[in-house]
Amino acid sequence: MFNHPLEDMIDRAIEKARREGQLDNLPGEGQPIKDLHAPKDAVLDRIAAEAGATSPLVVLRNQINDARAHLQTLTDPQARKDQMKVIADLQLRLSLEMEAHARFG
Template identity: 35%
Template sequence: MAEQTGPIESWVERQISAAIERGEFDNLPGEGKPIPGIDDPPDPLWWIKQKMKRENLSVVPPSLALRKEVEDALDAAYAARTEQQIWDLLEPINKKIRAAIRVAPVGPPLNLMPIDIDRVVRRWSERLR
């Protein structure tokens, strides 16, 4: 064991030794495996990156996030089963686009216009034929 330098270290070492004797460190997940990222270069933001990954967060500017949302909504619209589903998917997106046109979101220029839902419905119905 490491050299003990004071009463706190002694107490901590005793607690660890007692836990080892009770088997509390046996069969832990990852036992015998290398620690993930142990050989990676030091990164002062490692904890932020891990937190973002765990919480499924992203730092995409709102204007780019809206573009992606539009793209996903259009994909979902073309895969819809009914015309009503298309309208239900695209109307809320159009509201967001109109709001973003009035007050520009942070990030690169939006360069979006509201979706012509009638046109999407026509293309969708043509695919069904």
């Protein structure tokens, strides 16, 4: 249930690259990754894509990144402490989602 020790560092590196535009205009940008899913999930994947659905894992990771960015702007100790609690809650929820995804798909 614990995150990999490098996960935070990897997330920060990806976020930095995204902010600096290093991930813009890459070949295949905006295209689905082929053969990423099991064929039996093709119909479900198409329905989800057409509905604009986003994985809870992606949503939570984005919320964590946004919360971390907001934390960097705070100077008041109590506000920082409150924001760190928000981040901890989001990280716990992400861990639970990841475990559920690993167990149940």
